[in-house]
Amino acid sequence: MxxxxxxxxxxxxxxxxxxxxxxxxxxxxxxxxxxxLSSIAHELFTSDSFSDLLNKLxxxxxxxxxxxxxxxxxxxxxxxxxxxTTEFIVKKSQTISTCxxxxxxxxxKNDHTIYLAPLxxxxxxxxxEAEILGYEGHPYDALLDYYEPMLTVEKLEALxxxxxxxxxxxxxxxxxRPQVDNSILHKHYDKDEQWKFGIEVLRNMGYNFDMxxxxxxxxxxxxxFSSQDVRVTTRIDENDLGNMTWSCIHEGGHALYEQxxxxxxxxxxxxxxxxxxxxxxxxxxxxxxxxxxxxxWSHMLITLKEHFPNQLTDVSVQDFYKxxxxxxxxxxxxxxxxxxxxxxxxxxxxxxxxxxxxxxEIKDIKSAWNTKYKDYLGVDVPDDNNGFLQDVHWAxxxxxxxxxxxxxxxxxxxxxxxxxxxxTDLDKQIxxxxxxxxxxxxxxxxxxxxxxxxxxxxxxxxTGEGLNAKxxxxxxxxxxxxxxxx
Amino acid sequence: MxxxxxxxxxxxxxxxxxxxxxxxxxxxxxxxxxxxLSSIAHELFTSDSFSDLLNKLxxxxxxxxxxxxxxxxxxxxxxxxxxxTTEFIVKKSQTISTCxxxxxxxxxKNDHTIYLAPLxxxxxxxxxEAEILGYEGHPYDALLDYYEPMLTVEKLEALxxxxxxxxxxxxxxxxxRPQVDNSILHKHYDKDEQWKFGIEVLRNMGYNFDMxxxxxxxxxxxxxFSSQDVRVTTRIDENDLGNMTWSCIHEGGHALYEQxxxxxxxxxxxxxxxxxxxxxxxxxxxxxxxxxxxxxWSHMLITLKEHFPNQLTDVSVQDFYKxxxxxxxxxxxxxxxxxxxxxxxxxxxxxxxxxxxxxxEIKDIKSAWNTKYKDYLGVDVPDDNNGFLQDVHWAxxxxxxxxxxxxxxxxxxxxxxxxxxxxTDLDKQIxxxxxxxxxxxxxxxxxxxxxxxxxxxxxxxxTGEGLNAKxxxxxxxxxxxxxxxx
Numbered sequence: 001m002x003x004x005x006x007x008x009x010x011x012x013x014x015x016x017x018x019x020x021x022x023x024x025x026x027x028x029x030x031x032x033x034x035x036x037l038s039s040i041a042h043e044l045f046t047s048d049s050f051s052d053l054l055n056k057l058x059x060x061x062x063x064x065x066x067x068x069x070x071x072x073x074x075x076x077x078x079x080x081x082x083x084x085t086t087e088f089i090v091k092k093s094q095t096i097s098t099c100x101x102x103x104x105x106x107x108x109k110n111d112h113t114i115y116l117a118p119l120x121x122x123x124x125x126x127x128x129e130a131e132i133l134g135y136e137g138h139p140y141d142a143l144l145d146y147y148e149p150m151l152t153v154e155k156l157e158a159l160x161x162x163x164x165x166x167x168x169x170x171x172x173x174x175x176x177r178p179q180v181d182n183s184i185l186h187k188h189y190d191k192d193e194q195w196k197f198g199i200e201v202l203r204n205m206g207y208n209f210d211m212x213x214x215x216x217x218x219x220x221x222x223x224x225f226s227s228q229d230v231r232v233t234t235r236i237d238e239n240d241l242g243n244m245t246w247s248c249i250h251e252g253g254h255a256l257y258e259q260x261x262x263x264x265x266x267x268x269x270x271x272x273x274x275x276x277x278x279x280x281x282x283x284x285x286x287x288x289x290x291x292x293x294x295x296x297w298s299h300m301l302i303t304l305k306e307h308f309p310n311q312l313t314d315v316s317v318q319d320f321y322k323x324x325x326x327x328x329x330x331x332x333x334x335x336x337x338x339x340x341x342x343x344x345x346x347x348x349x350x351x352x353x354x355x356x357x358x359x360x361e362i363k364d365i366k367s368a369w370n371t372k373y374k375d376y377l378g379v380d381v382p383d384d385n386n387g388f389l390q391d392v393h394w395a396x397x398x399x400x401x402x403x404x405x406x407x408x409x410x411x412x413x414x415x416x417x418x419x420x421x422x423x424t425d426l427d428k429q430i431x432x433x434x435x436x437x438x439x440x441x442x443x444x445x446x447x448x449x450x451x452x453x454x455x456x457x458x459x460x461x462x463t464g465e466g467l468n469a470k471x472x473x474x475x476x477x478x479x480x481x482x483x484x485x486x
Numbered sequence: 487m488x489x490x491x492x493x494x495x496x497x498x499x500x501x502x503x504x505x506x507x508x509x510x511x512x513x514x515x516x517x518x519x520x521x522x523l524s525s526i527a528h529e530l531f532t533s534d535s536f537s538d539l540l541n542k543l544x545x546x547x548x549x550x551x552x553x554x555x556x557x558x559x560x561x562x563x564x565x566x567x568x569x570x571t572t573e574f575i576v577k578k579s580q581t582i583s584t585c586x587x588x589x590x591x592x593x594x595k596n597d598h599t600i601y602l603a604p605l606x607x608x609x610x611x612x613x614x615e616a617e618i619l620g621y622e623g624h625p626y627d628a629l630l631d632y633y634e635p636m637l638t639v640e641k642l643e644a645l646x647x648x649x650x651x652x653x654x655x656x657x658x659x660x661x662x663r664p665q666v667d668n669s670i671l672h673k674h675y676d677k678d679e680q681w682k683f684g685i686e687v688l689r690n691m692g693y694n695f696d697m698x699x700x701x702x703x704x705x706x707x708x709x710x711f712s713s714q715d716v717r718v719t720t721r722i723d724e725n726d727l728g729n730m731t732w733s734c735i736h737e738g739g740h741a742l743y744e745q746x747x748x749x750x751x752x753x754x755x756x757x758x759x760x761x762x763x764x765x766x767x768x769x770x771x772x773x774x775x776x777x778x779x780x781x782x783w784s785h786m787l788i789t790l791k792e793h794f795p796n797q798l799t800d801v802s803v804q805d806f807y808k809x810x811x812x813x814x815x816x817x818x819x820x821x822x823x824x825x826x827x828x829x830x831x832x833x834x835x836x837x838x839x840x841x842x843x844x845x846x847e848i849k850d851i852k853s854a855w856n857t858k859y860k861d862y863l864g865v866d867v868p869d870d871n872n873g874f875l876q877d878v879h880w881a882x883x884x885x886x887x888x889x890x891x892x893x894x895x896x897x898x899x900x901x902x903x904x905x906x907x908x909x910t911d912l913d914k915q916i917x918x919x920x921x922x923x924x925x926x927x928x929x930x931x932x933x934x935x936x937x938x939x940x941x942x943x944x945x946x947x948x949t950g951e952g953l954n955a956k957x958x959x960x961x962x963x964x965x966x967x968x969x970x971x972x
Contacts, residue, residue: 006522009515010496017499025696026715029495029752033711036492040526210511225519229512266515 001074005267007041009225016223020215020233042089046082054078066270066452073269073451083132092129095122096397103395112366112384119394120362123355126399130356140356143400147276148407150454153353156403159410159469164346166473167339168376170480174327174339177484182242182323187311189241197307198234198248204300205252205286206439207232208259220247222254222283226266230258241308242324246287253286254279256439260447270450276401278455280408281415282442288338288409289416289475290430290438294321299433325483329377331386339476340377342409347372348391348402356399411459413472415446418463487560491753493527495711502709506701506719528575532568540564552756552938559755559937569618578615581608582883589881598852598870605880606848609841612885616842626842629886633762634893636940639839642889645896645955650832652959653825654862656966660813660825663970668728668809670801675727679793684720684734686789691738691772692925693718694745706733708740708769712752716744727794728810732773739772740765742925746933756936762887764941766894767901768928774824774895775902775961776916776924780807785919811969815863817872825962826863828895833858834877834888842885897945899958901932904949 014034022030044050057063057071099118106115130142138153145151202214217233224230232251237243257273265271273279290296298317305312312320327337333344351368354360360368369388370381381387393401419441420426429437445462456466480486500520508516530536543549543557585604592601616628624639631637688700703719710716718737723729743759751757759765776782784803791798798806813823819830837854840846846854855874856867867873879887905927906912915923931948942952966972 002518003522006519007526010500010519010523013503013519014496014499017503021699021701023695023697023699023715025694026698026712029712029714029749032488033492033496033499036489037496040493208511209509211509212512213507213509215507226512226515228515229509263515 001070001267003267004041004044007037007044011037011041012223012225016225016231019217019219019221042081045078051078051082069452070265070268070270080133084129088125088128088132092125092397095125096395099397100392100395103389103392107385107389110383110385112389115389115395116362119365122394122397123362123399126397127356127358138353138356140353140400143356144403145400147398147401147404148455149275150456151275151277151403151407155467156349159467160346160349160403160406163342163406163410163469163473164376166469166477167342170477171327171329171339173486174480174484177486179328180322180326180483182326184312184315184320184323185241186239187241188238189308189311191236191238193307194236194238194241194244197304198236198244200303201245201248201300202232202252202255204303204433205249205256205435207252207255211259212255214248220251222251222258224255224258227259227261227263227271230255246291249291250283250287253283256286256442257282257447260443261450262448265450268450270452272450274451274453274458275455276404277407277411278446278458280404281411282408282446284409285412285416285442289412290435292321292324292338293430294318295427295431297321297324298431303433322483325479327480327484329379331373331379331381332390338409339480342406343376345402345406347376348393349406352399352402407467410467410469410472411455413475414459414463414468415442417471417475487556487753489753490527490530493523493530497523497527498709498711502711502717505703505705505707528567531564537564537568555938556751556754556756566619570615574611574614574618578611578883581611582881585883586878586881589875589878593871593875596869596871598875601875601881602848605851608880608883609848609885612883613842613844624839624842626839626886629842630889631886633884633887633890634941635761636942637761637763637889637893641953642835645953646832646835646889646892649828649892649896649955649959650862652955652963653828656963657813657815657825659972660966660970663972665814666808666812666969668812670798670806670809671727672725673727673797674724675794675797677722677724680722680724680727680730683790683793684722684730687731687734687786688718688738688741690786690789690919691735691742691921693738693741697745698741700734706737708737708744710741710744713745713747713749713757716741732777735777736769736773739769742772742928743768743933746929747936748934751936754936756938758936760937760939760944761941762890763893763897764932764944766890767897768932770895771898771902771928775898776921778807778810778824779916780804781913781917783807783810784917789919808969811965813966813970815865817859817865817867818876824895825966828892829862831888831892833862834879835892838885838888893953896953896955896958897941899961900945900949900954901928903957903961 011034014030014037018027018030018034054071054075057067058075060071063071095118099115099122102115102118106112126143127139130139133142133145135142135145141152144153144156199209199214203209211228212230212232214232214234216235218235220233220235222230222232232248232255234244234248234251257279261271261273263271294317297320301312301315301317301320305315325338327339329340330336333341333348336344347369350372351360351365354368355362355365365388366384373379373381373387391402393399419438423429423437423441426438429435446458449458453461459465459467497520500516500523504513504516504520540557540561543553544561546557549557581604585601585608588601588604592598612629613625616625619628619631621628621631627638630639630642685695685700689695697714698716698718700718700720702721704721706719706721708716708718718734718741720730720734720737743765747757747759749757780803783806787798787801787803787806791801811824813825815826816822819827819834822830833855836858837846837851840854841848841851851874852870859865859867859873877888879885905924909915909923909927912924915921932944935944939947945951945953
């Protein structure tokens with residue numbers, strides 16, 4: 001496992017370098033090198049000797065509880081990856097390549113028709129994949145399981161139905177109130193000063209720069225080469241302070257999770273994050289529950305003003321708090337506010353589910369998309385780059401990924417609610433700029449366990465119940481009622 | 487071969503990152519990841535299936551001349567690497583680890599005795615290695631062959647004996663003349679401006695930034711992840727303009743060689759540099775024959791003055807030229823001038839040769855070193871950090887590496903002499919800041935061939951004779967006679 005992890009982390013280094021430092025003419029060999037290492041990792045994981053070892057260890061009753069869990073989870077992944085023939089893997093990978101190129105062309109030419117045939121082909125393979133993997137309820141369940149083990153359509157419906165309804169209600173209330181002005185975020189903010197502030201934000205959260213670093217990337221991401229080398233990236237827009245700030249806090253949240261995994265479990269399930277939803281819960285908790293709260297900024301606005309005294313003279317905490325929580329419908333998921341965000345996700349979820357059910361065909365995606373945007377968000381989609389071509393996920397064959405973004409926010413709200421009950425004066429501590437008690441709580445209850453618990457079990461262990469959308473709904477209802485005065 | 491190269495280049499990326507961007511607390515897993523990839527590359531190269539393929543191809547008479555050469559050279563390396571048992575490789579690698587740590591401690595405590603026992607142990611293994619490899623003449627030949635295929639003690643003696651003699655003669659003449667003042671190089675030179683100047687230096691040489699980049703490292707080096715991704719590093723000392731400038735030109739020379747290799751031969755001997763000596767010939771040619779010439783600076787001093795107008799007011803090309811060619815004995819090889827440099831190398835060569843002959847024991851290295859420094863350079867060694875502990879090579883088990891540094895300078899002088907004859911007005915072109923004709927000549931005669939020719943054959947093909955120290959001796963005799971007026 002350690003050897004396989006070494007190869008996997010080498011791939012991560014090559015990918016990180018590709019995103020942050022690769023010269024523009026150097027991509028061809030880099031892609032080849034990543035492909036070679038990927039095939040080596042796959043060979044190691046699916047080799048006969050590895051299978052034999054797993055089979056032997058899975059009936060070994062001298063193992064500790066931790067060891068048994070490591071073996072059981074590895075066996076689960078191993079069985080999944082041995083279900084596919086090499087031909088299937090090659091076919092899928094080639095179709096993804098073609099589809100991704102078609103997506104790039106379609107975006108470049110703003111012509112979605114280029115993309116339809118390759119995506120139809122890829123969708124066929126993805127459906128085949130679901131059949132090979134197997135499922136009990138809905139074919140979509142087989143795919144959801146990749147990103148969020150044990151998540152099903154049934155569970156998602158129970159979460160998304162009230163969420164969608166309540167969001168509509170809150171948004172309706174907001175729309176009837178005076179709107180928020182966030183122009184202070186769009187003054188000119190010097191790049192170098194923003195960078196320095198971002199570093200302070202990360203330090204203040206507890207990110208360890210002795211075992212990590214920040215660099216610039218076009219699309220911010222976090223990557224880990226071991227829990228002792230977890231790197232974040234950010235981007236800076238001189239006319240949008242929010243872009244860098246919340247990408248920094250978001251990636252910082254991901255990074256704190258990775259830095260909190262136990263290095264002695266390197267390469268093992270117990271040294272790895274549970275699921276994308278739990279990972280996202282950590283980034284969202286810091287980004288929103290902490291990073292868009294009034295208490296957080298009652299401290300951090302002082303620091304921010306040291307970097308930008310001219311731009312922020314006379315701006316009160318309350319003004320700033322309102323500006324950073326402005327709610328307005330828009331076309332692009334990654335630029336959405338805390339409320340509309342989930343409508344963007346639900347639209348994608350509904351389309352994916354119907355594609356898997358074959359009640360929707362690829363050629364009808366565009367109209368389904370545009371209709372739902374008008375219906376849920378009230379916006380007209382002017383062109384496909386601002387419509388269904390905006391995300392890369394489908395072109396990568398990643399069906400079932402989007403829901404984890406919302407799942408993350410729901411877990412975040414539920415965890416933060418519990419943390420607020422358990423940690424004495426959490427609000428006051430954050431207001432004093434001291435995030436250590438919160439980080440310690442997350443480390444103790446979530447990070448250090450790796451995959452020892454499933455997501456649902458972990459949630460029950462921490463909060464006394466499974467994932468429940470109620471916490472998120474309560475959080476946003478209270479918050480936006482105060483901001484918009486309804 | 488392509489697959490093995492992919493793994494090898496992934497290792498190079500991990501090492502590059504380790505030198506330039508690795509957080510200080512992240513070294514442990516990184517070393518493990520590099521070790522894992524190294525063992526995978528070794529397994530691939532020494533596997534039975536690979537051996538079978540090589541054997542089959544080496545008797546295939548349908549191959550082209552290029553293909554046969556690729557097979558023959560691969561077979562040579564393959565036979566070398568299969569001579570060692572896994573036990574031997576593990577033992578050597580562990581001993582190197584111990585010895586390297588002892589070297590670090592010895593340097594830290596300035597106590598060479600810590601280092602002696604591990605180095606004695608490592609030396610035993612290196613001698614054993616030479617026996618396993620086999621040799622015709624001197625046991626040292628087996629090791630030289632690693633770095634400079636087909637180089638022998640016999641050939642080195644024929645090169646170093648006149649070189650040593652002539653260097654002593656020239657240095658004696660210089661010592662009787664008025665000395666050069668190079669204090670203009672030690673004014674304060676702003677780091678950012680030096681960085682910008684370094685980038686211009688590289689561009690002016692013809693280094694392709696679309697397929698490469700420069701970063702900062704403690705010990706400047708060049709690395710290649712394919713001929714389409716060749717990276718250089720430099721360091722900047724605000725009180726020593728020379729440090730950055732010639733490290734930049736030196737690494738740029740290495741990088742131009744790597745960028746000039748044919749990408750269609752990726753992973754094959756014909757897509758790889760010939761030897762360390764030939765590699766060093768490219769860096770030295772640019773660093774010294776070009777980069778310390780009056781013609782080069784007749785153009786580049788104008789550019790340099792744009793960056794540092796205050797520091798260099800009224801400095802003429804002749805003043806600058808003399809300053810950058812100041813000759814003075816010193817203790818540290820990497821800081822030596824163009825003449826003393828080779829005395830540093832010859833001292834190491836003589837000690838290594840005697841160690842291999844067992845006419846010198848490790849415990850007597852220190853006194854042999856100090857005696858030779860007094861004798862050849864006229865300097866007293868005040869402590870071992872400035873003495874035989876200065877280089878890492880021996881602690882890494884690299885015996886036979888040092889001579890390639892001098893071999894590089896000798897090849898450089900011989901190649902540059904030929905280029906000057908073949909290229910019309912080379913001197914004038916360099917004086918005009920146009921290095922393209924020189925680079926094109928190097929590409930055509932050296933870079934593009936990879937290992938199609940052996941070093942010696944390449945030299946004969948280009949210059950009509952094998953490596954001859956005469957060209958270097960003539961070059962430095964003329965140059966320093968003019969500078970010092972003898």
